[in-house]
Amino acid sequence: MKKIILKSVILLWAAVAACSCDNLLEEKAYDFVSPEQLGDSESAASQLVTGAYNTIITNFIAPGSYLYLTNMDCDYASGASWAFGNVGAGNPQGFWGIDHMWQGCYTLIHRANLATSKITAMNNLTPESKEDALGQLCFLKAWAYFNLVRNYGPVPIFRKSISEGEDMHQARSSVADVYAHIIELLDQAENMYSKNDAGFIEGHASSGAAKALLAKVYATMASGAMSGVPIVVKGGKPSNPEPQAITHTAQTVAGYESFDSKKYYELARDKAWEVIQEYTLFDKYMDVWSIANRNKGEHIWMAQAKSADADFGNTICQDYVGIFKEDGTMEGNWYGMRDHWYLLFEEKDKRAVDGVIHRYASGGISNGKVIYNYYPRWYADKVANKEVYDSEGNAFDGTEVYQEGEGWTLAKLTKFTFVTDRKQKNSDFHFPLLRLPDIMLIYAEAVNELNGGPDAEAYNQVNRIRTRANATPFSGMNQNEFRSAVLEERARELAYEADRRYDLFRWGIYLGVMNAIDMDEHNVTKRRLERNLLYPLPISEVNANDKIDSNNPGW
Secondary structure, eight states, X not given: OXXXXXXXXXXXXXXXXXXXXXXXXXXXXXXXOOGGGSOSSHHHHHHHHHHHHHHIIIIIITTSHHHHHXXXXXXXXXXXXXXXXXXXXXXXXXXXXTTHHHHHHHHHHHHHXXXXXXXXXXXXXXXXHHHHHHHHHHHHHHHHHHHHHHHHSSEEOOOXXXXXXXXXXXXXEOHHHHHHHHHHHHHXXXXXXXXXXXXXXXXXXXXXXXXXXXXXXXXXXXXXXXXXXXXXXXXXXXXXXXXXXXXXXXXOOTTOTTSOHHHHHHHHHHHHHHHHHHXXXXXXXXGGGOGGGTTSTTXXXXXXXXXXXXXXXXXXXXXXXXXXXXXXXXXXXOEEEOHHHHTTSOTTOHHHHTSEEOEEEEEEEETTEEEEEESSXXXXXXXXXXXXXXXXSOBOOSOOEEOOOTTTSSBEEGGGGOSSOTTXXXXXXXXXXXXXXXXXXXXXXXXXXXXXXXXXXXXXXXXXXXXXXXXXXXOSOOHHHHHHHHHHHHHHHTTTSSOHHHHHHHTTOHHHHHHHHOBOTTSOBOOOOGGGGSOOOOHHHHHHOTTOOOOSTTO
């Protein structure tokens, strides 16, 4: 595979500070080469496409706001109350980056539209490269609109560049119309020339990525249209040491009423199956996160990163598992998964045994010794009994300083340690935006809903994931049991991969699941109101756009 050049000589467009479409869509060239100066060539087209892709890193992943909005607002995520006091507590307006999702999506859409206009007019491209470039841009716009419609509901659609005469002020299109546009874009992207092969550019989307995103779109539409079916989610109040199996009833999501659930589940099943045939699952769970395996195997699309780079590095490692300081203590390590998530696993499940960090340095020193935290608490006893060994096979001496406190009784995920330099604040964790197990579970979900229960292949796809993790294969379930089991398996396999909130949302059970918790064991408020189903539009957008006269309900 070819490497995507993260820092091109043309960053193409300067970053935009304001959030309204008036400012957002009026991009200006400052010290960098503008699109008009690129000319007509294969290189020019490539740089235009790369400039759009760079937005994924600089506007979504590097600043952390996209992951904060998508990962913190769910049932199983938690951390110290100071870190989860806004989005994690249902108060997104208190978050410094609340408008970044909107801003980032429309920046990406505008750059893709402008690049589409320029590339369409080029004459010195082969038909294959032009088709590929335009397909890539369609994919990026579809991904942006999928984020917008799930987070904001009805949103404006910009079908072409402002430079081509598109009005800056667009009314909000209905949810159904936004999804129709997403599908239209992905239908074109699916036929792009770029394939998942030796010539594929890392960080770019292949035709397989378009198929995978289509499967997710179809499954979201199908489940969002359903109502009345039971879904069991293990959770409830943290005063219960074990998560309680609570039955929730699916509710049709607002704006999804017109969707034909059967039709879209059929489309999701078929598209997911195509993806399953194209990609391979790694044999061992921890191989998924190996640096050597980035952009390979089950990784359909990853956000690329560059270590020690202020623009293209990210703070994912620091935020989720911590980075090491010179004295051996840790900085960061603020977010983790709650006990109720950890207790979803069987004892020998590799995603809990190897996928969770059980011993890690804290941010302090006592009597010259680094203070360590252990997870779960019983792990401290194993260390004291010299049952835990280091990488060289030596038992820890059992005299380490151990301390408990707020934010320390959380499962921290090993996946986020896979960076080239654990001391760098801006590290090179490649975030998985589309991964094969996600699509395999979508396939199983779709088959279950269409057939009135799981068939052999639906079991096979889920059990491929579970067997790899050393978990007991599923069997003997009815339709309702399998529906709940697949949703729970998604929580286990895709933890902190920006899916959980959307899974609860698309089944219409987000409010019920969150309110059943009330307040978690770290004093983070999980109570939610109807308004929390959607995020507020930026105030600047509502004030500047004369075709938008109100915000989302409750904001």
